[in-house]
Amino acid sequence: MTLPRTIAAAATLLAVGAPMFTPEPSAAANAADRPSTVSWNACPEYTDEMLAWLGVPAEAVPSFHELMARTECGTISVPLDYDDPGGERITVALTRLKATDQANRLGSLAVNPGGPGGSGYLMPLDLSMAPPGVTPVGLELNERYDLIGFDPRGVGYSTSYDCADLGPGGRHPAGVVTEADAREMYAAVVAANRECSQSNADFLAQLTTVNVAHDLDRIRAALGEDRMNFLGVSWGTWLGAVYRSEHPRHAGRVWIDSVAPPEFRFDEFATVRSNAVGRDFTRMAGWLAEHDEYGFGTTTRAVEKSLARLAAAFDAEPRVFTDLDFVFDGAFVAMAGDQDAPTWALAARLLADLRDATGPEAPQSVKDLFDEPDRGDPPPGTPRLFNETMNQAVFCNEDLGDRDFDSTWADYRKALKKYPVTGRLRGFVPPCAGWTIPPEPVRLRDxxxxxVLSGHRYETLSPYEWTWDMHDEVGGKVMTVNDDVHGSALMSPDCAGRIAEFFETGRVGSRTCVGAPSEPEETGTFAFAEGSGFRF
Known part of the structure; x- marks a missing residue:
């Protein structure tokens, strides 16, 4: 529920084919459709128990309630299918945190945390809370902007749908993944995707970024705004680019952070991300070479070889402990090698302790990694921050990459050869295999x-080169964030200050900012991620 949690829940895209571009819904469509208006209603109530389950720190609860008291909540009715505007309607839920300085108000600013499938309903509040010593960017923006949160279609309080099964979850089989293992998982993904996409095809086919962009423009019109400004992270950057292309006459100032690529195809997406992870692993190895207390070597190359041997040893004989229900194999070494810089020391300590472990019980550092209390089921009424079905549908409705097993398996084997440690994080099953709804390409324009596009120089979830690829397609100004932390511009004081300045004045200032603190510590959050992933 805090900003880092929301952005993470929105965690990691594009297409080839005949381009499709619709600058604005047609006049005929508008004539056949009734305009959207906001139906304002009482906001949901959030108990302290609900907020604790959502991850709001106890010290931030009073701030949340204060902001919630200022928040207005409503819904609009929009066409399910914009090609059939007189047909079925669905509901999109939104919130508004009115500008505190109404006399100098600049307009409305919509925000999105990514996903796709992430809830943006409470994001105006998320942006207005921050750790001690940090001025929340939301409070600065909220002086002269109404902050607009919304749940995209298919998410949260908006009209949504859940498939019964989205395919196999959890970890891959322990040790080296064989072709037989991969084919078995491929068949399971095909079956699950086929069942899901056919279970409510009329609705699922309309879960697209273009339609969410149209919904956003309906929100703009319903609020009586001539232009909608926009701040998006992760998949929200793709939404911002699409909105700006589809509704150029109504797009105001747009800032997108941790930028998506301008084409949505999973095969290329996985390759670029795999290369970025390999580069960042070498950066981590260089840091480890300067910290020989972990015992992995004193040169970058020596560390890389040492960790490759460790991964191979864990694959040959996975580590298990009597007090943990987890198998440590080469995939865990790969995940440790794909951590943000602030977490390198924690990852190094875990790997060193696992390497040196001799007893039946796990080392204390490893136990600490898993020593989180079970939160149990959410209290009744707790909002969902992520919808997996919407995530699957949006990606697969726009992915024009290869979906056959043989090409994906071949690419996986190439990644393993090129990156002996981290290559296995590249997916070996195309996530959209078996999805029966035909994908449609999306065309962007300047x-x-x-x-402003803010790209993170060393990031792996949204690799830096995507920032320039998107810039080449849609224009704008690039600001480089000198860190590797996904979506950190909204949380880092110097970067957040640039964001606030841009929305107030239209100017960017310096084209670089520091980003997240990069000094590694043996504390923090270890990111468990495997495969090419769906989330941005």
Whole structure:
């Protein structure tokens, strides 16, 4: 529920084919459709128990309630299918945190945390709370902007749907993944995707970024705004680019952070991300070479070889402990090698302790990694921060990459050869295999409206080169964040200050900012991630 949690829940895209571009819904469509209006209603109530389950720190609860007291909640009705505007309607839920300085108000600013499938309903509040010593960017923006949160179609309080099964979850089989293992998982994914996509095809086919962009423009119109400004992270960057292309006359200032690529195809997406992870692993190895207390070597190359041997040893004989229900194999070494810089020391300590472990019980550092209390089921009424079905549908409705087993398995084997440690994080099963709804490409263009793209120089979830690829397609100004932390610009004081300045003045200032603190510590959150992933 805090900003880092929301962005993470929105955690890691694009297409080839005949381009499709619709600058604005047609006049005929508008004539056949009734305009959207906001139905304002009482906001949901959030108990302290609900907020604790959502991850709001106890010290931030009073701030949350204070902000919630200022928040307005409502819904709008929009066409399920914009090609059939007189047909079925669905509901999109939104919130508004009115500008505190109404006399100098600049307009409305919509926000999105990514996903796709992430809830943005409470994001105006998320942006307005921050750790001690940090001025929340939301409070700065909220002085002169109404902050607009919303749940995209298919998410949270908006009209949604859940498939019964989205395919196999959890970890891969322990040790080296064989072709037989991969084919078995491929068949399971095909079956699950086929069942899901056919279970409510009329609704699922309309879960697209273009339609969410149209919904956002309906929110703009319903609020009586001539232009909608936008701040998006992760998949929210793709939404911002699409909105700016689809509705150029109504897009205001747009800032997108941790930028998506301008084409959505999973095969290329997985390759670029795999290369970025390999590069960042070498950075981590260089840091380890300067910290020989972990015992992995004193040169970058020596560390890389040492960790490759450790991964191979864990694959040959996975580590298990009597007090943990987890198998440590080479995949865990790969995940440790794909951590943000602030977590390198924690990852190094875990690997060193696992390497040296001799007893039946896990080392204390490893036990600490898993020593989180079971939160149990959410209290009744707790909002869902992520919808897996919407995530699957949006990606697969736009992915024009290869979906056959043989090409994906071949790419996986190439990644393993190129990156002996981290290559296994590249997916070996195409996530959209078996999805029966035909994908449609999306065409972007440079509409000329104010745009800033902030890319993170060393990031692996949204690799830095995507920032420039997107820039080449849609224009704008690039700001480089000198860190590797996904979506950190909204949380880092120097970067957040640039964001606030841009939305107030339209100027960017310096084209670089520091980003997240990079000094590694043996504390923090270890990111468990395997495969090419769906989340941005």
């Amino acid at each position: 509409s000329g409206t104010p745009l």
